[in-house]
Each structure stands twice: as C-alpha cells, then as structure tokens.
Amino acid sequence: MFMWRVLSGAIAVAECLRAHGMQAIQICQICKNGNESIVHVLVECDMAKQVWQRAKIPLPQHGVAKTTADYMKYFLGLMGKATIPGKYKQAITWLLWGIWKQRNAKMYAGNGGDADIVIAQALEEAEEWKRVNSLEKVTEVQRVSGFGLENKWRRPPAGVLKCNINSSWVNSSRMCGGSWIVRDHRGEVKFHARDAFLPAQNRIVAELRCVLWVMQSLLDLRILDVEIWSESGAALEALNNLRDWSRFRSYLDRFYKLKLHFHQLKLTQSSSKTNVVAWKIVSSITMEGRLHSYLATGGPTWLSSIIDQESRG
Numbered sequence: 001m002f003m004w005r006v007l008s009g010a011i012a013v014a015e016c017l018r019a020h021g022m023q024a025i026q027i028c029q030i031c032k033n034g035n036e037s038i039v040h041v042l043v044e045c046d047m048a049k050q051v052w053q054r055a056k057i058p059l060p061q062h063g064v065a066k067t068t069a070d071y072m073k074y075f076l077g078l079m080g081k082a083t084i085p086g087k088y089k090q091a092i093t094w095l096l097w098g099i100w101k102q103r104n105a106k107m108y109a110g111n112g113g114d115a116d117i118v119i120a121q122a123l124e125e126a127e128e129w130k131r132v133n134s135l136e137k138v139t140e141v142q143r144v145s146g147f148g149l150e151n152k153w154r155r156p157p158a159g160v161l162k163c164n165i166n167s168s169w170v171n172s173s174r175m176c177g178g179s180w181i182v183r184d185h186r187g188e189v190k191f192h193a194r195d196a197f198l199p200a201q202n203r204i205v206a207e208l209r210c211v212l213w214v215m216q217s218l219l220d221l222r223i224l225d226v227e228i229w230s231e232s233g234a235a236l237e238a239l240n241n242l243r244d245w246s247r248f249r250s251y252l253d254r255f256y257k258l259k260l261h262f263h264q265l266k267l268t269q270s271s272s273k274t275n276v277v278a279w280k281i282v283s284s285i286t287m288e289g290r291l292h293s294y295l296a297t298g299g300p301t302w303l304s305s306i307i308d309q310e311s312r313g
C-alpha cells in the first residue's frame with residue numbers, strides 16, 4: 001500500500017497544479033490525440049489503453065468512472081478481484097506508476113511511450129517489491145531507539161546462539177575492521193573472529209559489510225539459529241527500511257540472499273555496554289594496526305574475565 005500512497009500523492013499534486021491553472025492544458029504528448037488530463041494519461045491515451053489491454057486488466061464500462069478519484073477507486077477495487085491473473089493484479093500500482101512516468105519522460109525528455117516496456121518494468125518492479133517485502137517480514141530486525149537497550153549481556157535461549165558484532169571505522173581512506181563472537185545459552189564462547197575490510201565510505205557501510213561477512217561466516221560454520229546483535233541502529237535501520245533501500249541496495253540484496261539459508265535469524269540492537277567484547281576484538285585492528293584476520297574456537301583469553309562475568313547474565 002506504500003506505493004499506492006505515493007502514486008495517489010503524485011497524482012493529487014498534479015491535479016492540484018492543474019486546478020490552479022499552473023500547468024497549461026495541452027495536447028497529450030504521447031498520443032497527440034486528446035487534451036491531457038490525468039484520466040486521459042492513465043486510461044484514455046492510446047498507450048495507456050494498450051497497457052491495460054495487454055495486461056488483461058479491464059477498464060470500467062464507459063461512463064462509470066469519470067474523475068481521477070473514481071478511477072483510483074476502481075483500480076484499488078481490482079486489486080482484490082480474483083478474476084485477474086495474479087502477476088498483473090499485483091502490478092496494478094506499478095502499471096499506473098509506469099504509465100505516469102512515461103508521460104513525464106515524454107514531456108520532459110522527449111522519449112518513452114512504449115506499452116511493452118511499461119508492462120515489463122511494472123512486472124519486474126512488482127516482483128522485486130514483493131520479494132523484498134515478504135522477506136522483510138520474516139526477518140526480525142528489532143530497532144530500539146537509544147533507550148530500552150539491554151544494559152546487561154543476556155544469554156540466548158537454548159538452541160540459539162548469540163552473536164555480538166562490531167565494526168570499526170575511522171575514515172573513508174582507512175581500512176576498517178569487523179569482529180564477531182558467538183556464545184551459547186550458557187554464555188560459553190563457540191567461536192570468535194576478526195577481519196579487516198577495504199575502506200568503506202562511512203560507518204554504516206562498514207557495519208553492513210560486517211553483517212554480511214558475519215552471516216557468511218556463520219553459514220560456513222553451519223550456525224543457522226542465531227541472534228546477531230549490532231550496535232549500529234543505522235545499519236539495522238537500513239536493513240529494515242525500504243525508504244532508503246536504494247542507497248544500500250547491493251548490501252540488501254546480498255543480505256536477503258544469505259538470510260534465506262538460516263533457520264532463525266534475528267537482528268537486534270545492542271548497547272555499547274553489552275557489546276564490549278566484540279568492540280575490544282575489533283579495535284585492535286584500527287588502533288593497533290593489526291590487519292591479520294582470524295577465526296578461532298573458544299574466546300580470546302585476554303578477554304576471559306569480561307566473558308566470564310557476562311556469562312552469568
């Protein structure tokens with residue numbers, strides 16, 4: 001429904017501009033046949049008609065719908081109709097959006113206007129949207145805003161491992177580092193690892209890369225039921241938020257692909273207090289310039305007192 005709101009919003013704006021005479025009424029640039037109104041662009045124009053016909057989506061009987069709002073209501077209603085093939089039905093919003101974009105492309109860039117392209121893109125976008133949204137729901141990404149973060153490290157439930165991660169980032173030209181440490185329901189360390197990554201443009205990207213590296217490592221070790229705890233609210237936000245998703249698209253794509261292999265994967269925001277071990281492991285990279293990476297069973301002995309203390313939590 002998000003897309004629907006965007007579309008209605010864009011159309012409302014166009015309609016409003018027109019009502020106030022700010023956009024001169026002109027001949028439709030796509031079909032050059034009829035005055036360009038919103039209804040014209042979306043349903044009456046030759047290209048729009050072709051799109052609806054090829055996508056096997058019926059238009060209302062002549063005279064039933066008159067205004068843009070009538071048409072919007074009609075299309076919204078179609079999305080719940082069983083008689084329309086699923087792949088086109090789920091793409092209705094994208095089709096409307098695609099037609100609208102073609103009109104803009106024609107108007108401002110002088111190209112566009114191909115019904116087949118509109119349909120192909122709409123199907124693809126609807127598929128992608130569905131994929132990301134459905135995966136979104138099974139991925140439990142917990143975001144807590146600053147307050148309410150746990151202030152004591154807690155053991156995970158039996159059968160699930162808890163993985164604390166941290167990445168360190170100094171600036172866009174320095175190598176960054178990542179670390180993770182996996183503990184069980186008794187607070188015992190199973191593995192811990194450290195690695196150095198190529199420079200990242202910012203802290204969020206560093207943490208996203210770290211998340212992917214951690215997921216890959218866990219999969220390699222066949223650790224499939226796991227909680228990942230990261231301090232980076234921004235990285236969790238990026239993994240959870242579609243508004244900004246295009247900026248991190250390549251990371252999100254890889255995240256969702258890796259995610260499919262886990263039985264249970266939960267990402268939760270950790271406080272810095274409960275993430276000390278991961279932080280200490282990684283800070284040796286950026287602070288002491290130790291770039292060699294490793295994976296080890298058990299915990300680092302130099303941190304055993306903190307680990308022992310936390311295991312009682």
Ligand SMILES: *[C@@H]1O[C@H](CO)[C@@H](O)[C@H](O)[C@H]1NC(C)=O
Pocket residue numbers: 033034035
């Ligand atoms: C377009 O608008 C003009 C001016 O309002 C009107 O005279 C003309 O008949 C309209 N053309 C069509 C095809 O509706």
Ligand SMILES: *[C@@H]1O[C@H](CO)[C@@H](O)[C@H](O)[C@H]1NC(C)=O
Pocket residue numbers: 170171172173174
């Ligand atoms: C990044 O940090 C290093 C050392 O902290 C410094 O030498 C380098 O000039 C910094 N680079 C930029 C682009 O700020």
Ligand SMILES: *[C@@H]1O[C@H](CO)[C@@H](O)[C@H](O)[C@H]1NC(C)=O
Pocket residue numbers: 166167168203207230231232233272273275279
């Ligand atoms: C890693 O841990 C340190 C210390 O708690 C914290 O300042 C830093 O923000 C963490 N890194 C990320 C990417 O959250």
